[in-house]
Amino acid sequence: MRGVVHRDGRFVLQGAVFRAALGRRGVTEHKAEGDGATPVGLMPLRRVLYRADRLRAPDCAVPVEPIAENDGWCDDPLSADYNRLVRLPQDAHHEELWRTDGLYDVVGVLGWNDAPVVKGRGSAIFLHVARSDYAPTDGCVALALADLLHVLAAGITQLLVA
Numbered sequence: 001m002r003g004v005v006h007r008d009g010r011f012v013l014q015g016a017v018f019r020a021a022l023g024r025r026g027v028t029e030h031k032a033e034g035d036g037a038t039p040v041g042l043m044p045l046r047r048v049l050y051r052a053d054r055l056r057a058p059d060c061a062v063p064v065e066p067i068a069e070n071d072g073w074c075d076d077p078l079s080a081d082y083n084r085l086v087r088l089p090q091d092a093h094h095e096e097l098w099r100t101d102g103l104y105d106v107v108g109v110l111g112w113n114d115a116p117v118v119k120g121r122g123s124a125i126f127l128h129v130a131r132s133d134y135a136p137t138d139g140c141v142a143l144a145l146a147d148l149l150h151v152l153a154a155g156i157t158q159l160l161v162a
Contacts, residue, residue, distance in 0.1 A: 001061070002158040003151055005141050009134070013154060018147040024136035027161055031113070031122040031139070033077050038139050039122060042160045044111040048152060049097065051105045058106055060152035067104065071097040075123040083113055083123035095124055103129050106148055110159055127159060
């Protein structure tokens with residue numbers, strides 16, 4: 001099942017419309033590491049990660065795994081682990097997945113720049129929990145936690161950013 005994200009922040013799934021936060025620089029057809037934009041394109045939902053200390057495993061159509069305290073995501077284009085899950089500590093630049101702010105309590109790993117990985121084309125493009133004010137992301141798509149759990153339970157397997 002495919003969810004569609006529009007440039008104006010509408011996330012549409014089976015006729016239902018949800019509010020989404022997008023990259024602080026909008027959307028782009030030419031994604032580059034660190035540009036702050038959400039990439040345009042059709043992305044499969046590869047898997048869902050979640051904080052088992054805060055939530056039960058979400059119902060969804062893709063594999064689900066708990067986040068460990070030492071999980072990170074490499075966003076360093078010079079690293080052999082670029083755009084991959086890594087264990088911390090890590091010498092390369094990375095994002096920590098075990099966050100205190102709740103944004104990564106549920107994280108859908110989107111298939112962006114992963115088959116194959118191209119250095120500098122963007123990393124860590126996720127479907128995750130939005131801030132309460134829907135502040136822009138660094139390039140991800142973010143929904144309110146209840147909305148994110150709803151779209152996952154509905155069986156989303158692809159996300160089209162148009």
